[in-house]
Amino acid sequence: MRAIPLSYVMRNLWVRRVTTVLTAGGMSLVVFVFATVLMMSEGIKETMVATGQPDNVIVLRKGSGTEINSAILRTQASSLEALPGIATDSEGHRLLARETVVLNNLPKRDSEDTANVTMRGTTQIGLGIRPQVKLVQGRMFRPGTSEIIVGQAVAKGFANISLGSTLMMAGREWTIVGIFDAERSGFDSEIWADSDTVTQAFRRSVYSDIIFKLNTIEAFPAVAKAIADDPQLQLDVKLERRFYADQSEGMTRFITLLGLSLSVIFSIGAIVGAMITMFAAVASRIGEIGTLRALGFRKEAVLLAFLGEALGLALVGGLVGLAGASAMQSVNISTLNMATFSELAFRFKLTWVVSIETMAFALLMGFLGGFVPAWRAGQLSIIECLRQA
């Protein structure tokens, strides 16, 4: 079968520029929404996965689900320290930290609003087992003092946060001595301080969680079993990475569900647009179709030519929409994570998978919009066509 040259197809798009621009423009908006939603949930996933280290384990009170709800007694913490399988550093210290996590309601930088910031009381060891956390300004807090270091997203998003300034929290003044970069992980949205100071200042009698590093990741099942078998403990054990992935699940599911259903609804508009355009294209070129058929091109070739035109429209729309979406990569946003009730900063992340899915979505819209008109073009009889022309 001889195909109709591609140049014929593409030139048709060019001849009716206004229509092409309007149809592809509508499609590109749908594609933009579709892509940004996928990028958003990719961004949240990226942030949360980066937060957990593969061989760190977090222990929370049974059923608590989040660090804020959790409470671990001192006696429980002591029996955890004795567990086998926990890594040690060169000086023989066990790589385990007792942490206290509290939420603080702080004013945002660019608006009247306030948001909850996670404050983590930790230790030198707690810092050591999260190598992604690196100071970019100032210095580390000293144990036993009201000194704090803040994540980059907190420094950017909240008011009065700069090196040397103070924050009032729990009736106490805290001095910011450092700003850290946590490689786009959830820790970027946190404030860190000394564990004992936080416990005292916030009048807590219990810890929020225990975090430790395993000798090897293979030791995890044994450690988890040891904790589960001890009836005194009543604790949940999770790999840190798994824990943070779970925390983001509700949020990514919500965004993906909302975004995808919107994209589907919106795409109806764009498909209708493509259909209108293609029906008109067929109607205005009836004479041409007849001529092509008379020249010996088969029905299928005509169908393919018009389908190709619709796909060409979709390709233009898809590329424009994707280009717009990729510009969103420079935008950082932060919002409430319902699971932790605290603010989480993340970005729109464009991956290859997202790009491919987006283009496939655009072409699908083109196909759905273009198939019926193209099929009808193929079905027209030569004589009818030539008579009408």
Next chain:
Amino acid sequence: MFLFKLLLKNAFRHKLRTLLTMVGLIVAISAFGLLRTIVDAWYAGVEGTSSTRLITRSAISLGYPLPVYYADRIKKIDGVTGVTWLNWFGGVYIDNRNFFARMAVDANSYFPLFPEFQISKEEQAAFMADRQGVILGRKTAQRFGWKVGDTIPLSGTIYPGNWTFNIRGIYTVKDARFDETLMLLHWSLIDESVKKRLGSLAANQVGLFMVGIKDPSKASVISQEIDTLFRNSVAETRTETEKAFQLGVVSMSKAILMAIRAVSFVVILIIMAVMANTMTMTARERLAEYATLKALGFSPGFVVKLLFGESMLIALIGGVVGIGMTFPLAKGFLLQTNNVFKVFEISQETMAFQAVAALIVGLIAAMWPAWKMSRIDIVQGLRHVA
């Protein structure tokens, strides 16, 4: 009348195209309405507040505990009519998808402060008599098919363990603005569980106080008075009106709400492009006709009127059907989302916005072709007949 007839004939000359355009419009206008309704639903908590209630919570953050004896001290402030306290219970019923708000309240002082919650005297008495009793909002009871006498098993999150509650009453609300999904349990029950688990030092803690006041205009004065009372104490407070408090909670999700709002305008832009395309094509096909009309002596203004009229007619029909379609769409959406939204009503404002959006789409879509057609050269236009 003649003009209108011509418009109607013109609009439906290309039945398929007009129909497709209308389908697009209907989808866009109803989606726009749905999105606005979702954003409104988020703010529903703000609407369902009372100006005679203040909320006192820890200055650290919401949910950070305050000692229960603060209630007695707040009560003594002039202009305060009543104080009650509550704790967020959390908990999970089977799994997280079955979410509804569960709060531990002090039953004696709670109901006098919430006159909008209506419950029979008998049910209230039954609730008071049962330590494990709960009162349930009508919507939640309906959602799970629960009735008075049923038990609800929950696994604790903030308060560990497996809990079983007996439904002792079902409350309704006076006005659709208010929340009809709550589960209220006895605060004393969870306080005892804390005492047993962590000792009496950890007990007697509450999540927040609700303070009833006589005169709404005194709200800020009384708020300040409460906060001053506890300044430099073991637990400082932050007091604000119920409305301000709810707004604060909603604003935490602002980024998402703004995104939804932005997207609701994108759908209007999409349909604008589709509609403009339809009108451009229509105009192009009728070039010869318009030239004929002009040749017959009709003014360029008449051609403009024809195009705008046709565009507005399609937009109007699409808009009206679109507004109508929003209702079943919203109902379906609410069912799909497991009733996470307490209040989900399409406001009159939303409908007005939908109508305006449809008309703007109709206007803008006809602009470019109308301008072009009013300027066609008669000879050129007539030649196009071929």
